[in-house]
Amino acid sequence: SYVLTQPPSVSVAPGQTARITCGANDIRSKSVHWYQQKPGQAPVLVVYDDTDRPSGIPERFSGSNSGDTATLSISRVEAGDEADYFCQVWDINGGPVIFGGGTKLTVL
């Protein structure tokens, strides 16, 4: 089965850039979506189709996908960005919808 691997935690100081990775075999061949989830709330889509941002999501959120790693980057990190982040792909021969294990972003 297809597995998406995320680091359990990432820490970053305010104003710096946070990078959260999502690793899987040849993930570049898939379309990766990213969600932000704050405690007690539903997830919110922040990046879709590797690099696109939904309306209302700040330009500070960006995505990339190459080789075996997709990355969500958050520039000029703010305290309000502290949350869990999940990557997700569609794999018709797998889940078919697969989520990564999630990464807790801590703003120091």
Add this chain to the structure above:
Amino acid sequence: QVTLRESGPALVKATQTLTLTCTFSGFSLTTSGLSVSWIRQPPGKALEWLARIDWEDDKYYSTSLETRLTISKDTSKNQVVLMMTNMDSTDTATYFCARTRFTRLLEGPFDFWGQGTKVAVSS
């Protein structure tokens, strides 16, 4: 605007069948390229996708849970229903419904989510 709301029992007993309803507004499941999925999240754990129903009534299930799941829709009521049989304590979770707007063939992101409904399974 698009909204989704989950409803169902907060507590079920082990071996019982769980029935959850997702009532949505702001879109129609007769519109090409749209689907509604059910996703769950055990306390403190990751998201787990369960099932999806498309505008054409195509249905997809988690390979690990498909023998226990049935998804259906009532387009006249703007509702999607999920049934999960033989509930167990490991099924205790918050259950979300979410909409997908296809951006590629058969797939797309979950662009709108309900707030979720907590379900506990008692023995």
